[in-house]
Amino acid sequence: MIHGNNLHQTEAMLRQAESIDAWAWSELNDTNRTNYSAIRGAYPFYAHHAKGAYLWDVDGNQYIDYMLGYGTIVLGHTDERVTSAVCQEIQSGHLVSPLWKPQQIELTKTLTSVIPKAEMAYLMKTGSDAASGAIRLARIKTRRDKVIRWGYNGWHDWATPRPVGVPSGVRKDVFEFTYNDIDSLHKLFKSHPDDIACVFMMPFELEKPKDEFLHEVREIAHKNGALFILDEMRSGFRLALGGAQEFFNIQADLATYSKSMSNGYSISAIVGRADVLKGISQTKMTATYFGSSAEMAAAHATIAILKQSDTIEHIWSVGQLFLNELKNLVHEHKVPAEVVGYPPYPFLQFVEPDAMKREGMKRKFYTIVAQNGVFFHPNHHWYICGAHTEADILRTIDICRKGFIALQDGEK
Ligand SMILES: Cc1ncc(COP(=O)(O)O)c(C=O)c1O
Known part of the structure; x- marks a missing residue:
């Protein structure tokens, strides 16, 4: 029209x-x-x-x-199959904290079966939740403070692209490297030997990875005792069902998901190695709405449709x-x-x-x-x-x- x-x-x-x-x-x-x-x-x-x-x-x-709720809508707006799963969950009481709904088991089961080699998943509400949670888990696992990152990783203090109002101390342990420039990563590891907890990155944005770039990043991170974490907020459930890990045949220690995962409902997840995710028991990483199951029902329905359809x-x-x-x-x-x-x-x-x-x-x-x-x-x-x-x-x-x-x- x-x-x-x-x-x-x-x-x-x-x-x-x-x-x-x-x-x-x-x-x-x-x-x-x-x-x-x-x-x-x-x-x-x-x-x-x-x-x-x-x-x-x-x-x-x-x-x-073509913006689709900043990439959350993967099936189409107001998909009736997803809406009906959400309504059913809402009608049965979707926030029963401190109890959980069985939807949580269903969804973590689905995530660990669809995402390559994933062992465990932790459900949150926003992409920034998952990004911040993942770097905290990397710090717990490695007992190191510093983080190397690339791309847009959310609005929280350590990652916001416009850090006005953020104390400089928060950013002193976070370094950015340059996409498709492996030397820029080498330099950071050389300047901070034995101090980097993880490399946290989007797999790509406008530019595609050159040759074996992503695999090289992973290898360098591991050689230096750091975790390799993929920010799959945009790539998950859209680039491929198993996201960039499946598409590029690369294994991350952890990966973070949101957006296409639920066709427009607020949910995110940290997915990956169980020994890293179990670090959650050592910290406080919960929020009032993390247990809300309506969004879990949306994610479950969305992923089921993506699995069964073309x-x-x-x-x-x-x-x-x-x-x-x-x-x-x-x-x-x-x-x-x-x-x-x-x-x-x-x-x-x-x-x-x-x-x-x-x-x-x-x-x-x-x-x-x-x-x-x-x-x-x-x-x-x-x-x-x-x-x-x-x-x-x-x-x-x-x-x-x-x-x-x-x-x-x-x-x-
Ligand atoms: C790659 C990536 N990481 C993290 C985020 C942050 O997610 P949220 O806006 O849900 O906090 C976004 C959001 O656009 C994103 O695109």
């Missing part, structure tokens, strides 16, 4: 929210933010509802959704179509941009060297596509889900074409 640019209700709600909702305030007033608020006037802010691969904003505009193959197939068509289009219109990512995570990276020009291009392109019913993020890779069809992809490509034509027109 082509809907032009009616965002009256959106604007009215933003004006109302700005003074009372700190999230809205920060989105609209923080000039450092790299979010899509820069494209205010063309981008939706409030969704009314979502179904399958689509969402509708409060003004009634329909979008093909959803992941479908995601790869339509994602590949998207990458191919978008590459052709970029070539045809001579757009200074590169199409990057694995098929489940496509993205368009503008490479115009002049930053002002580049931002202008992005603003124009993303304005046109949003106005024509495609919801992308300008500064975060996109996601494909099981509900996207080839027809959705081809429609998206037609809309991208409009965006590229507008860029060419702008140059004249």
Whole structure:
């Protein structure tokens, strides 16, 4: 559906929210933010509802959704099989702390059977919970304090990309290395011999691992007595059922999961070696809602569907179509941009060297596509889900074409 640019209700709600909702305030007033608020006037802010691969904003505009709740929606929005499992669990009482529901056994059984060589799992609620929990377990196991990390690993003090308000002491034991640069890892281990508890990393983001990069990282970590931990928040249950460990045939000591695991419900897990996970008994790593079983039911249902269906193959197939068509289009219109990512995570990276020009291009392109019913993020890779069809992809490509034509027109 082509809907032009009616965002009256959106604007009215933003004006109302700005003074009372700190999230809205920060989105609209923080000039450092790299979010899509820069494209205010063309981008939706409030969704009314979502179904399958689509969402509708409060003004009634329909979008093909490529952000999918930041990658949580793997089957499609409001999948009825998942919703019904959740409703059933809620109706039977889903928070009975300090007791647990049998759903917890079901889910840990499923996780340890689906994730390669996993022995034990610990359930939490958010990705940041799992990331922080995993590094604490690595510190307990190795009796070392320092951590080497790469990628986005959550908002907690040790990992946030914008550490304003974080005491410097918290960060002094956390070092970042450079992706696909094994020397940068060697250097850190050389500077801190016998001190590193773990290497904690996303398996990839926009750039793919070169040659045996991930295996080399693992080997170097182990040679130095550190654990190798994969942050599988985005790769788990989407890249492959068994995530990056299955896809790259690599064994992590621990791996952390959330997002696609439950098709949109708040749950996360640390999964891996039992001798490391048992360190939980030495610390306090619980929270009021960790035992809530509605999200466990969602995860259980989601993983069962992924196991029994060809959803992941479908995601790869339509994602590949998207990458191919978008590459052709970029070539045809001579757009200074590169199409990057694995098929489940496509993205368009503008490479115009002049930053002002580049931002202008992005603003124009993303304005046109949003106005024509495609919801992308300008500064975060996109996601494909099981509900996207080839027809959705081809429609998206037609809309991208409009965006590229507008860029060419702008140059004249
Ligand atoms: C790779 C990765 N790790 C960790 C996190 C943090 O998860 P959460 O936002 O659920 O705390 C995210 C969230 O986007 C992520 O993408």
